[in-house]
Amino acid sequence: MSHDSRELPAGPGGLTRFLGGSPLSVAFRLILLSILVGVVLAAIGFDPWNIILSIRLLFRRLWDLGFDAVNWLWRYFLLGAVIVVPIWLLSRIFGGAQRRY
Secondary structure, eight states: OOOOOOOOOOOOOHHHHHHTSOHHHHHHHHHHHHHHHHHHHHHTTOOTTOHHHHHHHHHHHHHHHHHHHHHHHHHHHHHHHHHHHHHHHHHHHHTGGGOOO
16 A cells, blocks of 8 residues: 655635635735726716715716717707808809719
8 A cells, every 4th residue: 555645735725715816915906996996986976975876867967968969069060061051052053064964
């Protein structure tokens, strides 16, 4: 009977396996990621003390932004059309001799 007396290296402990790394490195990554996500959420108007109201306000602002974009586009269209359409119409009326057949 041959018994191997070599010991295998100890594997990571249960806590390290559960966390996916050493507790200190996992805590550091979670803190860093939480700050990054917090900055993004604050930029779009979330408030950590009233998250439900913040979500409702976000959807309301997105809804309003959509209609503001349409309003903005419509205003620029009208502003440009005041110049472009009359010039196009005049060029069609007075440019008749230059038409190709």
